[in-house]
Structure formats: C-alpha cells, structure tokens
Amino acid sequence: MTLTADAVSVHVGSATLLRAVSLAAQPGEVLGLLGPNGAGKSTLLSLLAGDRRPDSGSVRLHGRDPRRWPAEALARVRAVMTQSASVGFDFTVREVVALARLPHAGRSSAAEDRRVVAAALELADVPHLADRVYPSLSGGEKQRVQAARALAQLWMATDDAPCRFLMLDEPTASLDLRHQHGLLDAVRRFVSSGVGAIVVLHDINLAAAYCDRVALLDRGALIACGPTRQTLVADRLAAMYGVSLAAIDDGQGGPHFVVRAPAAPAAP
Amino acid sequence: MTVAVLKAGGGARRPGVVPVLLALAVLAAVAGLVGLALGPLRIGLADMLAAVAHRLGLADAGVAPQEEAVLFAIRLPRVLLSLAVGAALAASGAAMQGLFRNPLADPGLVGVSSGAALAAVATIVLGDKVLHLLDAAARSWALPAAAFVGGLAATELVRRFGLRDGQASVATILLAGVAINALCAAGIGFLTFVADEQQLRSLVFWTMGSLGAATWTALPLALPLIVIPTILIMRTTRALDAFALGEREAAHLGVDVERLKRRLLILVALATSASVSVCGIIGFVGLVVPHLLRLACGPGHRLVLPGAALLGAALLTAADLAARLAVAPAELPIGVVTALVGGPFFLWLLVRRLRLADS
Numbered sequence: 001m002t003l004t005a006d007a008v009s010v011h012v013g014s015a016t017l018l019r020a021v022s023l024a025a026q027p028g029e030v031l032g033l034l035g036p037n038g039a040g041k042s043t044l045l046s047l048l049a050g051d052r053r054p055d056s057g058s059v060r061l062h063g064r065d066p067r068r069w070p071a072e073a074l075a076r077v078r079a080v081m082t083q084s085a086s087v088g089f090d091f092t093v094r095e096v097v098a099l100a101r102l103p104h105a106g107r108s109s110a111a112e113d114r115r116v117v118a119a120a121l122e123l124a125d126v127p128h129l130a131d132r133v134y135p136s137l138s139g140g141e142k143q144r145v146q147a148a149r150a151l152a153q154l155w156m157a158t159d160d161a162p163c164r165f166l167m168l169d170e171p172t173a174s175l176d177l178r179h180q181h182g183l184l185d186a187v188r189r190f191v192s193s194g195v196g197a198i199v200v201l202h203d204i205n206l207a208a209a210y211c212d213r214v215a216l217l218d219r220g221a222l223i224a225c226g227p228t229r230q231t232l233v234a235d236r237l238a239a240m241y242g243v244s245l246a247a248i249d250d251g252q253g254g255p256h257f258v259v260r261a262p263a264a265p266a267a268p
Numbered sequence: 269m270t271v272a273v274l275k276a277g278g279g280a281r282r283p284g285v286v287p288v289l290l291a292l293a294v295l296a297a298v299a300g301l302v303g304l305a306l307g308p309l310r311i312g313l314a315d316m317l318a319a320v321a322h323r324l325g326l327a328d329a330g331v332a333p334q335e336e337a338v339l340f341a342i343r344l345p346r347v348l349l350s351l352a353v354g355a356a357l358a359a360s361g362a363a364m365q366g367l368f369r370n371p372l373a374d375p376g377l378v379g380v381s382s383g384a385a386l387a388a389v390a391t392i393v394l395g396d397k398v399l400h401l402l403d404a405a406a407r408s409w410a411l412p413a414a415a416f417v418g419g420l421a422a423t424e425l426v427r428r429f430g431l432r433d434g435q436a437s438v439a440t441i442l443l444a445g446v447a448i449n450a451l452c453a454a455g456i457g458f459l460t461f462v463a464d465e466q467q468l469r470s471l472v473f474w475t476m477g478s479l480g481a482a483t484w485t486a487l488p489l490a491l492p493l494i495v496i497p498t499i500l501i502m503r504t505t506r507a508l509d510a511f512a513l514g515e516r517e518a519a520h521l522g523v524d525v526e527r528l529k530r531r532l533l534i535l536v537a538l539a540t541s542a543s544v545s546v547c548g549i550i551g552f553v554g555l556v557v558p559h560l561l562r563l564a565c566g567p568g569h570r571l572v573l574p575g576a577a578l579l580g581a582a583l584l585t586a587a588d589l590a591a592r593l594a595v596a597p598a599e600l601p602i603g604v605v606t607a608l609v610g611g612p613f614f615l616w617l618l619v620r621r622l623r624l625a626d627s
Contacts, residue, residue: 014559046445050518075522082520088512089567092282099510107558129280154523 002027002163003048003196008057010043011221017043019220020057027163027196029114030187032211032228034201036241038209041200041219042083048198049080063161063203075103078165079153083173085142091230093145094130097121100152123186124148125179139174142196147171149192166197168189172206184210204257208232216240229255282566289571292578296351298591299585303347308588308596309338312396341484344368349482349586351581353547356498356539356581360559361554362572363501363532366508373560374554375540378445378533382452383422385475385545388415392471393459411474412486412545416493418455419541419625422448427533436529438515476601477548479588486546491544495536498577504532505569550603552610553580 003025010017016264018040023049025031033041041061047059048054049065059066066074079100087096097120101113108116121127124147129137134145147168154164166187172180180203188210191197201207207214208228218240224231232259234247243259305311311319311331319336321327360375368377374382391399391414399407426448430441456475463471507528510518519525543550558576565571584602587609591600 049520051519071519071524073524076521078520080517080520082514082516086514088366089371089562091512091567095566095568096513098523101512102506102510105506128451256569 002062003165003198003228004061005047005054005061006052006058008044008047008059010040010047010052011055016220018047018054021217021220021222022057023048023215023222023225025196025198027033027165027194028191029212030191030197030199030210032199032201032207032214033217034207034214035217036206037145038219039255040220041217044217045080045167045198045200049078049258050074061165072083072103076164077154077162078167079150080167081146081150082260083169085146088136090133092130093119093126093132093137094136097149097152098133098147103153106232106239114150120148120152120155123190125150125186128152140176141180143171144179144183144238147186151186154190154195156193159160166194166195167193168197168199169202170202172201172203180206181209204232204237208255208257209214232257272622282568283564285568285571288565289574289578292575292582296578296582297580298417298590299321299526300347300500302353303350303585303589304339306493307338307343307592309335311335311343329361329539333406334369335598345484345487346587346588347480348481348487348491349546350479350585353495353543353550354553354580354582354584355577356494356543356549356580357553358557358576359498359573360536360540361580362569362576363504363536364554365510365558366504366511366569367529367532368442368574369512369514371559372555372588375536376449376551376554378441378537379422379426379448379452379536379551380540382449382456384419384541385549386422387418388454388474388545389456389459390414390418390469392474393463393467405480408485412481412490415545416541419507419544422452422539422606423533423541425539427530428502436510436533438529441533465487473601474548475603477550477606478591478599478601479547480599481546489547490542494539497538497542499538501532501535502573503548504528508569508573514584540565548601548603550584550606552614553584555584556614556617559614563617 002125003024005024009019021040021044029216033044041189048100049070050059050061053067057106058094061069061078064179067080092118097098097117098113101108101116104113121130124144124171126141126148127142129141134142136147137145148170152167168187171183175183184206187197199211211228213226214228214231216223216231216236223240224236225262232255234245237257238245245259245264247255247257274481276533301313304316305313315331316339317334318327319331320338322331323334323340328524357375364373364375364377365371388411391411395410402410426441426444428438429444430436430438431442460468460471507518507523509523510523511528515525557580558572560571561575564574584606587605588602591602591605594600
C-alpha cells in the first residue's frame with residue numbers, strides 16, 4: 001500500500017473536521033470519496049495531497065510523510081485538481097496545461113512535453129480549445145482543462161515510473177452528462193497505466209459506475225470503506241444523506257440509485 | 269512589434285521569446301543613444317564614437333572637450349540611471365502583478381514608495397536639526413539613504429502583518445499595504461503642513477521624481493542596488509507562471525510558495541526603494557509597461573519579466589528625454605511626464621478591455 005492515512009484527525013477551533021480516519025489508496029484503482037456537504041472529503045484530500053498536516057495521525061506516501069517530500073519530486077508523483085478553476089491573466093488552454101510539466105523540467109524534453117500536453121488535451125476532450133484564452137471558457141470547459149492539467153502532470157514516458165496518485169476534488173461538478181462520463185472514463189483509462197485515483201464525488205451513480213472502491217464520510221468520520229458494490233448500499237446511503245432512496249437494477253447487473261423527493265408538507 | 273489581436277474568446281498566437289527580447293533590447297539601446305545625443309547641446313553618433321575612442325586612449329582628441337564633458341559627466345550617468353530605474357520599476361511591477369494575480373497591482377501596493385517618500389520628506393523637513401552634525405558629503409547621502417531604508421522598512425512591516433503561522437497571506441498583505449500607505453500619506457501630510465517655503469519646494473519636487481541626481485558619485489552605489497535585485501527577479505519566471513493558477517495549485521506543482529513570496533517582496537522592495545531613493549516617485553511605469561507586454565505577447569513570465577525590464581528602460585529613458593527637452597532650459601519633473609502619458613494610456617486599456625469583454 002503506497003498512500004495511506006492512519007487515524008488522521010483535523011480540528012479547527014472547537015470543530016472537528018476529521019476524526020481518526022484511516023484509509024489506503026492503491027495504484028490501478030479508482031477510490032471514491034463520498035459524503036454529505038461538510039463531511040470532511042476535501043479536508044481528507046488535502047491531507048493526502050500533503051497540503052496540510054493532520055493534528056494527529058499520519059499520512060504516508062511510499063512510506064514517507066508527503067510534507068517531508070522534496071516539493072518537485074512530490075509534484076511528479078501526485079497531482080491535484082482542486083475546485084478552484086480561476087487562472088490570473090490570459091493564458092491559453094495549451095499554456096495552462098503545459099504548466100503541469102514544470103516539475104519535469106530538466107527530465108523531460110520540450111518535444112516530449114508537447115506530446116504529453118497534446119495527449120492530455122485529447123484525453124480530457126479539449127483539444128479543440130487548445131488555442132483559446134482560458135478565462136474566456138465556460139465553467140465546464142475550464143474544469144476539463146484543469147483535469148487535463150492534472151493528467152499531464154503525472155504523465156510518464158517510461159514504464160518504470162513509481163506509482164503515482166491523481167486526486168480530483170469534485171471533478172464533474174460543472175460538467176454536462178456526456179462529459180461527466182467522459183472525464184471519469186478518461187480517469188479509468190489513465191488509472192490502468194499504474195496510477196491510483198482518489199475522486200471526491202457527489203453523484204452516487206457515477207461512483208457506482210466508475211469507482212473500484214468507495215469511502216463514505218459523514219461528519220468527519222469514516223463510516224464505511226470497501227468495494228463499491230458492497231459499500232454503496234441503499235439503506236446506508238439513505239441514512240448518511242438523510243434522503244429517501246432506493247436501488248434498482250440498471251439492467252447491466254449494477255445498482256442504480258433513485259432518490260425520491262421529500263413528501264410535500266401537509267397544508268397548515 | 270505588432271500587437272496580437274486577441275478577440276474575446278478567440279485564439280492567441282504568441283510571438284517567440286527571443287525575437288521579442290532582442291527587439292526590445294535594440295529599442296532600449298536606441299533610446300539610450302538618443303538620450304545621449306539630444307539636449308541643449310547636440311552630439312552626433314560620430315562625435316560620440318570619437319569621444320569614446322578618446323576616453324579609451326584609442327584616438328587623439330576628436331571632439332570639443334566641452335562636448336566630451338557633457339557626454340560623460342552629465343548625460344551618460346543620467347541615461348544609465350534612467351535605463352536601470354525604468355527596468356527596475358517595470359520588472360517590479362510585473363512581479364507584483366504576478367504575485368497578487370492582479371494586473372492592477374504595482375510596487376507601491378506594498379508600501380515601498382510611500383515608506384520611502386515619508387522617510388525622504390522627513391529628512392527634508394526635520395533633517396536640519398540633525399544634518400548639520402554631518403559633513404557636506406555625508407549630508408548629500410542622507411536623503412537617499414533615508415528613503416531607501418524607509419521603503420524597505422514599510423515593505424517589511426506590511427509583510428509582517430501578512431504573516432500568519434509562518435505563511436504570508438497575499439490578501440492580508442494587500443490590505444496591510446493600504447493601511448500603511450494611508451499612514452505614510454498622513455505623515456507626509458503633517459510634515460508638509462509644518463514645512464517652511466524652501467522645504468516645501470524641495471519636497472514637492474522630490475515627490476514628482478527626477479533623474480537629475482545622476483552623478484558619478486551616486487551611481488556606483490545606486491546602480492548595483494537597483495540592477496542586482498532586478499536581475500534576480502528574472503529567476504522567478506516559472507514559479508510566477510504557476511502562481512497564476514492559484515497559490516495552492518502552484519504548491520501542487522512543486523513551487524515553494526512561501527519562499528517565492530518572501531523572495532519577491534524582498535527583491536521588489538530593494539529594487540524599488542533604491543530607485544525611489546535616487547529619483548523620487550515615478551509612477552505608472554510599473555503598472556503600464558507589464559500590461560503592454562502581456563497585451564502584445566501573452567502573459568508568460570519568461571517573456572513578460574525580462575521584456576518589461578527592457579521596455580521600461582526604453583520608455584523611462586524616452587520620458588526623461590521628453591522631460592529635459594519639453595520646457596528647456598528648465599526641466600519637467602519626470603513623474604509628471606510618465607503620469608501624463610501613462611494615465612490616458614491606462615484609461616484606453618481599461619476601455620478596450622471592457623469592449624472586449626462585451627463583444
């Protein structure tokens with residue numbers, strides 16, 4: 001196991017954002033992080049990414065605290081797509097994605113960088129936007145470009161590269177239906193090259209379709225973690241999200257979750 | 269240099285870094301040569317070469333000693349200073365805009381100019397009480413030294429206010445800068461109020477900027493203090509590009525964000541304080557020049573930082589020439605010239621930006 005969180009807790013003031021969460025991500029699999037708003041998903045992701053230190057517990061990437069990795073070496077083995085999509089100044093899409101190659105300076109040729117950027121644009125379905133000015137894009141287009149940037153950061157020409165981790169915080173938040181599936185499909189294909197993906201998702205059906213394992217977080221605590229099919233159970237999800245929810249067969253042997261609108265309150 | 273047409277949402281073609289920088293270097297060199305040539309006494313290129321050859325002992329006296337004296341004692345130090353200060357202010361502006369991810373940022377934002385101004389004005393108004401203790405040579409250094417220290421101190425104060433748990437918050441730095449600027453302005457206002465006629469005159473001229481202080485006694489100390497930090501700013505290009513994505517995103521790309529912020533604030537404070545201490549306040553160069561480059565060549569700092577330095581050098585030298593020639597034999601304050609040209613230009617940029625955003 002190459003990326004682990006061991007009993008990590010985070011407190012801010014009197015609030016507990018995470019409470020003794022233990023988790024392991026593995027190369028070659030997509031791990032989904034699910035839970036209601038404020039459950040601690042983004043906080044957990046920022047611990048795994050090495051952005052912040054847990055108040056107790058520890059995070060280990062290849063046996064070592066990510067906060068103790070040399071910054072550039074860490075940037076070559078883990079990429080993060082945050083929820084922020086703003087870019088100061090009028091960089092083009094191609095320039096934004098090319099920034100992903102900064103930590104590879106001196107290790108990857110200019111030609112190779114160009115090839116990686118082109119391939120990442122392709123995989124995120126944005127090659128037609130390459131010469132557009134980034135701030136002029138729509139929210140969904142920006143999100144796909146940021147995904148391309150995260151992919152390009154981990155792209156390796158050699159097969160002997162160490163195991164890498166791709167962390168995506170709500171990557172499908174502003175995407176249309178086709179691109180929600182397109183992006184997660186791209187992540188799946190990328191993962192087959194020996195990368196581990198950790199994806200924060202709100203759509204349980206997307207999680208059911210694309211995650212190998214899921215971790216359910218609620219109010220800072222890990223309430224379940226395991227293979228998607230066994231973990232995404234209607235009763236558990238209904239209790240966690242506080243909604244009325246049923247699983248139906250999607251016709252391909254998988255579950256599909258249907259949420260029922262709350263009953264209209266009786267007229268006073 | 270052609271301005272790339274950026275249609276809103278349209279494609280962007282970027283010119284090559286090397287050709288643009290070469291063209292700008294030529295432009296700065298030409299501005300320098302014209303600055304050497306023009307003035308009450310015109311000195312042709314041939315005469316200049318003859319004078320240089322004479323100085324180097326390669327030829328006998330080929331030009332009038334008076335011409336040679338004007339060239340070497342008056343114009344050369346002045347042109348060198350304008351090139352250096354223009355480069356420093358424009359590069360500092362570009363770096364600040366990158367750091368704050370805001371095209372409207374300028375070096376004055378972190379208090380460096382107003383801190384220097386407060387110290388300079390204090391020296392002019394209150395200095396008499398102390399300065400008579402110094403000899404004449406030391407006295408001439410008092411004002412630039414005070415301004416230099418004042419600029420550095422104000423920036424450091426702003427930076428300290430922005431620190432929290434060892435991390436500098438860019439937003440807090442910005443707000444602290446506003447507060448320190450206001451405090452300095454109050455101090456300057458009070459000192460202006462208590463100043464006598466003569467002091468009033470010198471402090472007003474100082475705050476409008478002038479390159480008239482360029483002498484061979486001042487340059488050996490001032491030039492390195494201006495030029496070295498400016499060159500060091502050039503080494504932050506890649507990190508500043510990443511910074512455009514956001515602080516956290518830059519950190520994810522392996523940029524040591526805290527080190528970058530500390531480094532840039534110190535380098536900008538040094539370059540700007542040193543510039544302001546010899547030339548007074550010269551506005552708009554730091555704001556407009558980087559903007560112009562981004563508009564023409566895109567926002568990549570590999571081009572914007574050195575390009576801004578070269579273009580700033582050329583433009584400030586041209587502005588100084590205008591200041592010297594416009595009302596000769598008197599001299600306009602250079603701050604007036606840069607604001608006069610920079611102000612309308614900046615308005616034009618704003619209008620153009622709005623129009624692009626609408627279409």
